[in-house]
Amino acid sequence: DAKTTQPTSMDCAEGRAANLPCNHSTISGNEYVYWYRQIHSQGPQYIIHGLKNNETNEMASLIITEDRKSSTLILPHATLRDTAVYYCIVRVAGSGNTPLVFGKGTRLSVIA
């Protein structure tokens, strides 16, 4: 079973920041937080991951609370192409080749 909880759906206006929350209150010290997204009719796509420090890349920023029990994925300027299901996944560090455990994710709708 997935070790994360996410809202079922969210809306965001185009051009605004999209903030997607994730709760992982049972996360262990050696588990990373990963985010993937799945655009309609495509396979999931890796976005970002982190352990305890905030992370940023060309796609998004990841903010992890100090107690690591929750995190937020931020898309700074959402576009219509960001409409997708976003999955938050926790995974043991160094387990580069172990399967991903997906929950139901958050369906983000970016509205013009």
Place this chain on the structure above:
Amino acid sequence: GAGVSQTPSNKVTEKGKYVELRCDPISGHTALYWYRQSLGQGPEFLIYFQGTGAADDSGLPNDRFFAVRPEGSVSTLKIQRTERGDSAVYLCASSPQGTGVGEQYFGPGTRLTVT
């Protein structure tokens, strides 16, 4: 460069028939995964290969499901005596050896419909 490809993109079969689904991973990726996704659900793990061998097949639902990767590249997922409950999108993913990051690259999936 070329990503993960899966064929066919769609497959319709009758209950009780045998089907094969093919996955071509990214060249050089040693790890390969199969997942199954039902409507409205996240992908569910089926089996994982490291090279030619199945490192973890704990997600296969029953013995009607089998997968091979004989040369450590292309993989085939085989389903015998298909049932209507097998209808789903079957996703394949690959990743390089020992990256530590665990980024998996997914194909577009094969939509299987059992009538």
